Amino acid sequence: MELTPTRLADLIQRAQAHDPAAFDDLIDAFGARLHGYLYRLIGSRDEADDLLQDVFLRVVRMIGSYRHDHRFEGWLFRIATNLVRDRIRKVGREPKVIPFDSGSEGSGSAWTDADDDTAPGPEAAMQLADDVDALQEALAKLPEAEREVIMLRHFSDLSFSEVAAVMETPLGTALARAHRGLKKLRDMMDVGDTRAHVG
């Protein structure tokens, strides 16, 4: 079901009254995008799983104090961003780059679960693994602030003003970070492509 502003307001109201079904619907509406955001920032599927759970547990605790001003998505992604920052600060590292077929990632490959009909075949999977590594590796090389703004824009429906608010920076700063980060990313990916062609 499409999440219209009216329906979202209704879900928030019900969630504030501790209606479990409302939380289920919010998880359905935002869970996958939040997971993608967390994965891209952290670089580990298992940690993204844990953090997604933490995000919604925090939502349960904080929804009572949330005043709906049509910025729920910004509020949600701010919680996720703060959790990622805390995690990175605690662990003291940049996002790690996980090889596609690494056994350290729980069930192994993110894309080769047995019950996933869309999983690619072995050869395609290997190729995809190289590609995914390249993107994740490039993302991991970006400064945290640049990675955040690019990912916020990519996974949320937030405008640049809203992204700036989430990151607590002026609009110009958010724009400049996105511009700088995306250019670096394109350069890194272009170099990767060139190497692949030459090789």
Add this chain to the structure above:
Amino acid sequence: MNQNDDRHLEKDQVENDQVENDLAVAAEVEQLESWFADVSKQFPEPPCRVLEHVKMRTNVAVGELRLEEVTSPLASGLNSSSADAIALTKSAVRREFAGAKSADQPAASKSNGLAWGALMTLASAALIAIVVLPGFLKSTTSVREGEPIAEASAVDDWAYVLTATSSSEFDDRVAGFESDIDDVSDAFVSSQVLADELGFDEIEDAIDQLYSDSDSFLDS
């Protein structure tokens, strides 16, 4: 045109330049984002496999919040009951000694015997409320702490509901009960001093019996 106007014009110009600069950057960023969207389609992130698990954990957390809402009124109700019992006991003690002072010795002895029977019943009820019940709850809590709600039995759920608040809150409540016990002890000591002064043997016997009963309850 004065200097003030000049400064305003300069400021406006800087702001306009900034906006134009932002717009130019925004246009470039838009193109770069379009490129990134294409790249992301080629390199998709892993699908989320934990949504159902997150829903389950969230539902448990919501259930815990609801329990806390139920627990707070129950806990305050328990405190007020014990406070009521203590107040009732104290007022009965006061009434009894006031009556004993004004009455003749033989008549007082007879009526005191009956009244002390009622008083002991009240005091025993108060002791149960403030000593035995919290002790029971505390021993139950130590076993239940951290155990999932769904696994709690129907009987134990009652104790869980009463004690699901944090340990510091529970400690505060225990401290409150201890203070209440001290109040009752003080009342008993005062009663005994007064009884000694008045020389009522029956009252002394009754107080001794009350102490004995209290010890039995505490031991149990």
